[in-house]
Every structure is written in structure tokens, then in C-alpha cells.
Amino acid sequence: MLNWKAxxxxxxxxxxxxxxxxxxxxxxxxxxRDIVSLNFVKNVRICGGKVAFDLELTTPACPVKEKxxxxxxAAVRQIPGVEQVTVNMTARVRGRTAEKADLLPNVRNxxxxxxxxxxxxxxxxxxxxxxxxxxxxxSVGLLDxxxxxxxxxxxxGTHGGVSSSPxxxxxxxxxxxxxxxxxxxxxxxxxxxxxxxxxxxKLVQQFLSGVEWGSLDYLLIDLPPGTGDIALTLVQSxxxxxxxxxxTPQDVALKVAQKGLRMFYETNxxxxxxxxxxxxxxxxxxxxxxHIFPHGSVQKLCRELDVPYLGAVPIDPxxxxxxxxxxxxxxxxxTSPAANAFAEIAGAVAAxxxxxxxxxxxxxxxxxxxxxxxxxxxxxxxxxxxxxxPYPALRAACRCAACSDExxxxxxxxxxxxxxxxxxxxxxxxxxxxxxxRWSDGHDTGIYPFSRLRKMCGCSECTP
Numbered sequence: 001m002l003n004w005k006a007x008x009x010x011x012x013x014x015x016x017x018x019x020x021x022x023x024x025x026x027x028x029x030x031x032x033r034d035i036v037s038l039n040f041v042k043n044v045r046i047c048g049g050k051v052a053f054d055l056e057l058t059t060p061a062c063p064v065k066e067k068x069x070x071x072x073x074a075a076v077r078q079i080p081g082v083e084q085v086t087v088n089m090t091a092r093v094r095g096r097t098a099e100k101a102d103l104l105p106n107v108r109n110x111x112x113x114x115x116x117x118x119x120x121x122x123x124x125x126x127x128x129x130x131x132x133x134x135x136x137x138x139s140v141g142l143l144d145x146x147x148x149x150x151x152x153x154x155x156x157g158t159h160g161g162v163s164s165s166p167x168x169x170x171x172x173x174x175x176x177x178x179x180x181x182x183x184x185x186x187x188x189x190x191x192x193x194x195x196x197x198x199x200x201x202k203l204v205q206q207f208l209s210g211v212e213w214g215s216l217d218y219l220l221i222d223l224p225p226g227t228g229d230i231a232l233t234l235v236q237s238x239x240x241x242x243x244x245x246x247x248t249p250q251d252v253a254l255k256v257a258q259k260g261l262r263m264f265y266e267t268n269x270x271x272x273x274x275x276x277x278x279x280x281x282x283x284x285x286x287x288x289x290x291h292i293f294p295h296g297s298v299q300k301l302c303r304e305l306d307v308p309y310l311g312a313v314p315i316d317p318x319x320x321x322x323x324x325x326x327x328x329x330x331x332x333x334x335t336s337p338a339a340n341a342f343a344e345i346a347g348a349v350a351a352x353x354x355x356x357x358x359x360x361x362x363x364x365x366x367x368x369x370x371x372x373x374x375x376x377x378x379x380x381x382x383x384x385x386x387x388x389x390p391y392p393a394l395r396a397a398c399r400c401a402a403c404s405d406e407x408x409x410x411x412x413x414x415x416x417x418x419x420x421x422x423x424x425x426x427x428x429x430x431x432x433x434x435x436x437x438r439w440s441d442g443h444d445t446g447i448y449p450f451s452r453l454r455k456m457c458g459c460s461e462c463t464p
Contacts, residue, residue: 013049016044019044019046020041022075022078023035023075023076024036025075026071026072028064028068035072038358040055041054041055042090049081049083049084050085051076051079051086052087053086054087054090055068055069055089055090056091056092057091058093058094058354058357058358059091059138059351060091060136060137060138061133061138061346061347061349063348063351069089091137093108093138093354094358095108095109096239096241103209103237104213104219106216107219109218109219109357110238111218111241111242111243112231112234112240112243112244112269113125113126113223113244113246114223114243114244114246114264115225115246115257116225116226116253116259117225117257120225120246120247120248120253121248122223122225122277123146123149123152123222124277124323125275125313126152126222126246127142127155127156129342129349130178130218131177131330131342132330132343132346133218133220134176135177138217138350139214139218140218141172141180141213142220142222143180143208143220143221144184145204146222146223146225147183147203151184153180153182153184153185154326155326156326156328157175157325157326157327158173158185158326159185160186161173162186167212170211170212171211172212173185179213179216181207201233204234204237205237208237218350218353221234226259240269241270241353242269242349243260243272244272244273244310244349245260245273246274246277247275247277248278248293249279249293249294249297250294250297251297254297254301257274257301258301258305271308272308272310272352272353273302273307273309273349274301274307275310275312276298278292278293279293279295279312279314279315280292280293280295280314280315281315282314282316282337289314292315298312300404303399304404306451310348313338313341313345314338318332318336318338329342330342330343365381365450366450367381367382367450370435372427376390376394377389379453381454385462387453388459389457391422392422393415394448395418395439395443397456400446401445402443422439423440424439424440425438425440434450
């Protein structure tokens with residue numbers, strides 16, 4: 001057995017500082033810092049030419065963990081005298097800071113899964129994301145807050161059997177490594193839920209505070225479609241780490257999805273991104289993807305609103321079979337395109353939550369004052385910065401469907417064709433996340449999110 005020691009022995013030619021210096025060349029692509037300054041490197045052990053250390057990531061679902069492991073090993077091998085490198089991959093999920101009156105103090109990340117309308121596969125996505133996260137080794141819970149159509153028990157093959165603890169709290173069921181709670185576990189399958197909004201909202205609060213969730217890395221909450229009482233109750237009851245929006249590529253679904261986005265922006269809930277469900281059919285014989293619905297429209301919406309595009313889940317008949325039999329697609333066929341898509345999207349969601357936690361939360365930058373000058377718009381931001389936007393350039397920056405190509409994002413307008421004397425006729429707020437402008441040339445369909453406006457700032461401080 002090797003006698004590992006963290007400090008250099010006299011006969012060793014390698015010391016811990018050399019190892020750390022080498023590892024400073026390895027950067028996390030999501031957090032944009034090196035793994036040493038992120039405090040990922042733990043327990044460095046050196047014995048002659050053999051080096052071992054732990055790499056503690058922020059989530060077991062990290063989508064680049066194999067890349068980081070390979071780069072870390074390669075970096076240390078460059079040190080003269082190193083003969084063997086052993087990298088032990090571990091994870092410790094970071095999350096939100098619990099508040100004094102927190103209903104869920106032991107849950108590190110709470111994520112709402114929402115959709116603007118029904119029928120887009122929101123619950124199927126929520127279930128498969130939860131299972132995908134659990135498969136990485138994370139502790140995961142799933143709350144079915146879709147009171148009027150609780151389908152999570154069916155999708156996970158669980159029915160009844162709910163019990164309580166000695167203290168009176170409800171014990172969640174567990175399926176495929178996921179703790180779950182749903183009204184569907186109490187009501188019969190054919191019994192309609194005829195409740196007014198306040199009753200449904202009270203049930204959701206009971207499921208939050210009265211269920212023994214225990215310690216969780218992630219709690220996913222499957223919301224009802226739309227932006228009604230339950231969604232508002234949720235954002236008022238617990239500090240959400242973020243929300244994901246599920247939509248399909250059709251125009252009608254996208255237009256309604258924007259309402260969900262706006263609700264979260266207006267309630268100061270970070271939007272982690274948009275998931276495109278039923279994006280295309282992958283032929284099981286040739287592997288070619290056929291796009292049944294308009295292709296590129298969801299990505300176009302994300303570019304226009306400056307919202308992350310988390311990924312696409314293809315149409316797969318096996319997913320429907322899995323929903324009917326209560327077996328998640330990852331358990332039924334882990335090599336299927338849909339299972340791979342869910343795994344990648346789960347990694348993307350986990351990465352964004354980790355980035356937000358390490359940065360101390362997603363604190364938004366917003367305008368404290370918007371001033372209309374003779375030739376430009378001036379924004380004074382809440383962090384003290386001031387940005388100036390010449391009107392012609394601001395008009396050219398519109399990303400609505402009339403001003404940029406829906407599929408490629410290519411601009412359809414030329415700044416040279418915009419009148420030099422163009423100016424805003426009216427500027428209106430869009431929730432708490434952006435503005436819309438009615439221009440003197442009659443154009444009024446564009447939305448300018450604050451996050452994109454800040455990135456557009458062309459001052460010397462913002463564009464070194």
C-alpha cells in the first residue's frame with residue numbers, strides 16, 4: 001500500500017504547489033474560472049512520481065466532468081518526474097442560502113418546471129429530468145403541483161401507499177431514486193379535482209411544508225400549465241432557484257410560453273432556460289431527423305429574449321410507451337435519442353444552478369432611469385453604470401421575426417437603411433425584464449431585454 005502524504009518528502013522531486021500550479025491551467029467552461037481558484041482540488045497526495053487528488057465538482061450531473069478529469073490528468077502529467085496520475089471525481093452540490101422562515105431549509109435547489117399551455121409534455125419532461133439527475137448520484141425530489149391533472153404517479157408507475165411519520169409529516173414515495181409527492185397518490189384516477197384556486201394553492205403549500213423531503217440536492221416542481229394561482233403561490237412561498245419553460249415548436253405554443261417567461265421575470269425568478277419538446281422525429285433505421293413542426297423557432301425565441309436554450313427532446317414513440325407503463329425512458333432504453341437528450345438537458349440545468357450558486361445567486365441588473373436624448377437612449381443601471389445607445393443602432397438591434405431570420409438569426413434589416421433621424425415615439429416596460437419601443441418608422445413588435453441591452457453597451461469599460 002502506498003503511503004500518501006500531502007507534503008513533499010525530501011526524496012520527492014514533486015510538491016503540492018507544482019501540482020496546483022499545473023491545475024490552474026484547467027478552466028471550468030461554465031464558471032469561467034480555473035479549478036484551483038474554484039476550490040475544486042482537494043486532498044493532494046504525492047508519493048515519488050505518483051500523484052493523486054480529488055476533484056470536487058459542484059454537481060454530480062456536471063456535463064463536462066469527463067473533460068475536466070482528462071484535462072486535469074493531462075496537466076499534472078506535464079510536471080517533470082510525474083509517472084502516474086489518479087483523479088478521484090466527487091461532487092458537493094451548492095445551492096441557495098436558506099432563510100429564517102424557509103419552508104424547505106434542507107433543499108439546496110428548487111426548480112419550477114412550467115409551460116404556457118397544456119399538451120406540450122411538461123410533466124413527461126419534469127419526470128425524466130428528475131430521473132436523469134438522480135442517475136448521476138444527486139438526491140432528487142419531484143413535487144407534482146399540477147393539481148388539476150396530476151400525472152406524475154402514472155409516469156413513474158406509483159399508486160397510493162402514502163404514510164406519515166411519527167411527527168405527522170407525510171412521507172414521500174420513492175421511484176427510480178426520486179422522492180415524489182402528488183395529489184394523484186391520494187385521489188382515484190377517474191376522480192375529477194373540482195377545486196377553486198385558493199384550495200389548490202393551499203394544497204401546494206401543504207406539500208411544501210408538510211412533506212418530509214429531507215435533504216435534497218434538487219427539488220423539481222411540476223407546475224400546472226399557465227400562470228394561475230398555484231404558480232403565484234409557489235413563487236411567494238419558497239425562494240425558487242430558477243425555472244425552466246417547456247414548449248413545443250408550434251407558434252401557438254411559443255406565444256403562450258412567453259407568458260410563462262414574463263411571469264417569472266415579473267416575480268424575480270431566474271429563468272434557467274427553455275426546453276424544446278417534440279422537436280423532430282429521429283428515424284430508428286437511418287438516424288435521420290425529420291422536423292414535423294417548424295424548425296428553429298424555439299431557438300429564435302431564445303435569441304430574441306436572451307434566454308438560454310437548454311436543448312431539444314425529439315419525438316420518440318418509446319416515450320409514449322414509457323408514460324403508459326410507468327417506466328422513464330432512461331430506464332427503458334438509455335441509448336435512445338430522447339434519453340440522451342434528457343441527460344444532456346439535466347446536466348445543463350445543473351450547471352446553470354451551480355454557476356448561480358457560486359456567483360452568489362442571479363442578481364439582475366436593471367435600469368434605474370431611462371432617458372430619451374435627442375439622438376440616443378441613455379440608461380442608468382442599478383449598479384451605477386451608464387450606457388448610451390444611438391437610436392439607429394438600437395433600432396437595428398431589434399430581434400423580432402420581422403427584423404431577423406427565424407431559423408438562422410441573420411439580420412433582415414440594414415442599419416444604413418434606417419432613417420438617421422429615427423427616434424422612439426413610446427417606450428413601454430415589459431414586465432421587469434425589458435422594454436418595448438414604438439419607433440417613428442412605425443415598427444413596434446420588438447422586445448429589448450435588460451440583459452441584452454447591458455451586453456450591447458459599447459463603452460470602453462464594457463468593450464475593452
